[in-house]
Amino acid sequence: MTDSQSVHDGAAPAGAWAAPGRVNLIGEHTDYNDGFVLPVALPQAARATVRLRTDGLLRLHSAQTDGGPVELSVADLAPGSVEGWAKYPAAVVWTLRAAGHEVGGADVHIDSDVPTGAGLSSSAAIECVVAAAYSDLHGLGLDGPALARLAQRAENEFVGVPCGIMDQMASVCCTEGNALFLDTRGLAQRQVPLDLAGAGLRLLVVDTRVKHDLADGAYAELRAGCERAAALLGLPALRDLAPAGLDAALDRLPVELRPLVRHVVTENARVEQAVALLDAGDLAALGPILTAGHASLRDDYRVSCPETDLAVEAAVAAGALGARMTGGGFGGSVIALVAADTLDTVAAAVTTAFAGAGYATPRTFTAVPAAGAHRIG
Structure with missing residues (x-):
């Protein structure tokens, strides 16, 4: 790890995860109307290297931004308290705590090749990869739909975007070689072969x-x-x-x-x-x-x-x-x-x-x- 990824506690659990961006074949803007969607996960993904801290600090670094890491107090996280790219991983940590999970700080290094501002869900990819990492490191056992709902809540309540759940479900539930046929009302899903x-x-x-x-x-x-x-x-x-x-x-x-x-x-x-x-x-x-x-x-x-x-x-x-x-x-x-x-x-x-x-x-x-x-x- 570089200095921007420094470890507070060398014995703390660590690991790396990836969560992809997505394209949607059809069903745009039906997800917040309880409708059907058909997204496909992309090879482009957000990747996070994460190590837990014991001092209550969330230290965030992105390979795509200049400057040093963003350092936040987990206890002080609140909607509107974080600006820029860091609000997306911070939103996930806040949402986990708001949902009753006793999670703390971490060193998080993010490297993403999902194009930003391109409608390919770069923010959802960051949220989902941090959610998956935290669930694994803390042994929370959250399945795909639970991770997606958590990431959606982070986007809605912390970031302030009233999005549906398609992007998050695509990022955590798509499988290789398939499109995801998703009923956004109850999150029933089916993998549909897409052998282009x-x-x-x-x-x-x-x-x-x-x-x-x-x-x-x-x-x-x-x-x-x-x-x-x-x-x-x-x-x-x-x-x-x-x-x-x-x-x-x-x-x-x-x-x-x-x-x-x-x-x-x-x-x-x-x-x-x-x-x-x-x-x-x-x-x-x-x-x-x-x-x-x-x-x-x-x-x-x-x-x-x-x-x-x-x-x-x-x-x-x-x-x-x-x-x-x-x-x-x-x-x-x-x-x-x-x-x-x-x-x-x-x-x-x-x-x-x-x-x-x-x-x-x-x-x-x-x-x-x-x-x-x-x-x-």
Whole structure:
């Protein structure tokens, strides 16, 4: 360990863990409506080397930031008390204690290759890796869903983002070679085989390298709008509105809420359609569902932006079977389902389109379904 990872008590338990970022094939923004989602874990992950301390200090260091470690008193942790990247691991420690677990300080060194601000759940990866490490080191025995709920609570109550639970469940529960079919209401889950290579396909990720400032506030407004619509319809959540009753329900709602409801209901249906196709081994037919999902995110939910729209349009025009935004919106990343032999062509077309529009050069890479949180040392 470097000085930034110094050990307070050489006899304290130590180890290293990893928790991945994610892309979502379909189901964006349905997770906080008790809906269905279909995420895939990425090989890119947050990795944490952790050693417990006995002096009540939480000493945090990131390989991705300049300067020395951030040193915090565990007893003084409270929502709003920590700024910057350190609030994510600090949030987990606070949440564990708030949940009644008698945990203390630690030296935590984090090294992550999940792109930040790209809609690939870099913050959830940090939260989940710290939660997994603490559970293991303290012998808490928390399973995947329990870790995910804890990390979600950390994000909601400490960080202050009213997110659903998809990102956290993907980070801890995905398995290699599969997508995770998740019912966010009760956290029922099923691993769905996603053998892209076997089908001659690739999943191209386009990091647009943009994130618009309105994203955080708009996310909360969208969630509040969905909850208001469900209350007006007398439903526990929009998940409980069947597609057959959509038109009649829309007539009962204020005009400004109708597009939100239409997106959530149709997106839930798209998730079920996508799972049926994967179960049948028809991976190529997933493409049009991705593109339809993006149109709904763009036109009804209105969380897209010119950069993500251009990435989708350029990818499809260059031969992608389908493409859509992934992540919270207002920037971030796009995924495109492409035939293996057109991967380079589609990636180049998106890059050329961005150059023509005067946008920053996007980062592109392929996503391979990876494993969720696990110990690596």
